[in-house]
Amino acid sequence: MEDIRANLEKVRAQIGEAAEANGRAAEDVLLVAVSKTRTPREINIAIDAGVTDIGENKVQEIMDKFDEVKPVRWHMIGHLQTNKVKYIIDKVSMIHSVDSYKLAAEINKRAASKELVMDILLQVNSAREESKFGISTDETEQLINDILENCENVRIRGLMCIAPFAENPEDIKVYFEEVKKQYDRFGKIEHPRLDFKYLSMGMSHDFQVAISAGSNLVRVGSAIFGERDYSKK
Secondary structure (H helix, E strand, O other): OHHHHHHHHHHHHHHHHHHHHOOOOHHHOEEEEEOOOOOHHHHHHHHHOOOOEEEEOOHHHHHHHHHHOOOOEEEEOOOOOHHHHHHHOOOOOEEEEEOOHHHHHHHHHHHHHOOOOEEEEEEEOOOOOOOOOOEOHHHHHHHHHHHHHHOOOEEEEEEEEOOOOOOOHHHHHHHHHHHHHHHHHHOOOOEOOEEEEEEEEOOOOOHHHHHHOOOOEEEEOHHHHOOOOHHHO
16 A cells, blocks of 8 residues: 555656646646546545546446545546536546537536536547547537536536557657647637646556646546556446
């Protein structure tokens, strides 16, 4: 378990190096620790070591762990089905993976029922991989407009992407850069429910390259908690 603390120190150092190499401070990049398949005890160790934000891929894991984990900001980072929004709407601080107006409308409906405004990110599939969810860069503007026009209980905080896996992360930097261009473009729009603050790009194997491309939020799991043992789930 002590490895979690050591791993966190290493990841923070790497974030700092990547940020400073691009003229930013380490504090400019938010670290979301991804706790997929991890126990509440492991998550609490990370929180004790300074983690403020936890990301989960599955609704059920948030439900199972929520009451046993110390106070922290939860992020829904995996694909979210509309029929499961109701279970997490009052538990998460942000939903990263909004990839359709249908999902945004359901989030809006459930947020309104709880009298809250939910922060979301739009998931952009810049590489257009069929195996991954997300809108194309060409669809981004229309989805933003539809949400702003119809979803009063949703606030768009930025964009998110998952790049293809590559042995050399530099090979997929172009996909991060494409989403960064969209982030810069739409972040200039003035609207009370569009407040671009987060560009969620980069995971354990590529977060340094993502930061060099402009990411200011990275989702890191195995580099903190170690390789996952799926046999335990």
